[in-house]
Amino acid sequence: MANTSRRALQLLSLLGSRRERSAPITLSELAERLGTGTRTVRRDVETLRGLGYSIRTVHGPGGGYRLGAGNTLPPLLFDHDQALAVAVALQTAPSTTFGLGDDAARALATMHQVMPAALRADMESLHLTRLRNHWEFPAPPIDPAALGAAGSAVRGRRVLVAETLRPDGSRPAPGDDDFAPPRRIEPHHLVVWAGRWYLVSREPAPGRPGDAWRVHRVDRLLLRPTTERFTARELSGGDLADLVMGSPDRGDTPASWQCTGSARLALPAHVVARWAPGGSVVEHVGAGHCRLTLGAWSWAGIAGILATFDTGLTEVRPAELVRACHRLAGRWADIALDDGTGPVVGSDRRAQGRGQG
Structure with missing residues (x-):
């Protein structure tokens, strides 16, 4: 009886996970997922029907079973694997x-x-102790109400009135450099990237050319829902990742590190943003160029990360980062001159290399 009840709950969970508009679950698929025969599945379906669950039989080539509309499932219907995953x-x-x-x-x-x-x-039994990786950084606090308002507006295609907040969450007063008047936006996508929530919106404005797509940090917005609907639009360029990663004014600030530096890279912003470590900031500064601001536990760490992009670097700041780049260049030169005969002091090795040339 215990096995039958457990299997019936798992069957109900499988049926409940399939959306109303999607294809029904076939008898053979249910049998495979439950690890039993088709006759047992049919008996379990009848058991659930006897308990008051409306389970529809869908006939035809793509037929199977589907949970009927209007069912009230238990509030927490998890099988063993689902409970562990949650x-x-x-x-x-x-x-x-x-x-x-x-x-x-x-x-x-x-x-x-x-x-x-x-x-x-x-x-x-899965009470975890998480060990911090130094490349991780805490996500900024976010108001669940703001997240809910953004998600509901995206789903319902409803206009939002948005007001930009300061990085500390306060509202700038008129006349402040950070002040921008509230504006009406059409929210299309809610995106999570590098521990931050972004709202991708279309903001048509008089005198502004094109579709005017913008990317905003959700935690930097004060949102007010409206009942006004808008028509969904295709994203300019069609690449959501490129838009989010390549937007220079999305409101990001670098994560806190012992050392923070920046450089101009001879690569497009959307390319650098795909591979930049979490907590860094990528700014578009021109065709094929961007500025990367990032942190690490040492200046050499920042220099090493910059080197992984394998491109020209200019406008390197601050001076400590420039000196770290010079030190690494010397070490890499030693490696290039290494003939495998044993360790040589860097300056002596470079002298040997010049003598052999």
Whole structure:
């Protein structure tokens, strides 16, 4: 009986995970997912129907089973693997991606309280201790209400009234350098990249050419929903990643490090942004050029990262970073002159190389 109940719950979970408009789940697929025969699946379907669940049989070549409309599923219907996946996700994702660490911790505690004893024990067995990687950085705090307003407006194609905030979250007063009057925007995409939430919007304005696509940090916006609808538009250029990564005015600031420097690279912003470490800032400064601002635990660390882009560097700042580049250049020259006979002091080796030339 316990196995039958567990299998019936898993069957209900599989049916509930399939959207109403998608293809039904075939009998053979259900049997394979449940690890049982087709006759057993049919019996379990009848068991669920007897408990009041409306499970429709879809006939024809693409037929199978589908959960009927209007069903009220239990609020937490997880099988063993789903419960473990949720526990891991809630413990690992918030600090580096969502900026909702406290809310995720409360959600995990709530799930523990309402889960059946067996699943709760499995979830608690995966209480993780996360060791910080120095390339990780905390996601900026974000108001769940702002995130919800942005997501709802994107889904419902409704205009938002947006006001830009300072990096510290305060509202600039009229006359301040940071002040920009509230404006009406058409939100099209909600994007997560490098631990930050972005809203991609179309902002038509008189006298502004083209489609005027903009990228904004959600945590830097004060959003007010409206009931006005807009028509969805195709993104100019068609590449959402290029737009987000290559936008110079999306509101980013570098993550906090012991050392922070910058350089101008002879590469387009969208190319550098794809490979720049998290917490860095890429600015478009002209055709085929951009400025990369990044941090590391040492000046040599920054110089080494810049070298990985294998392109010309100019306008390197500050002076400590310039000196670190010179030191690394000397070390790399030593490697180039190494003939495999043993260690030689760098200046002596370079002298030997000149003598042999």
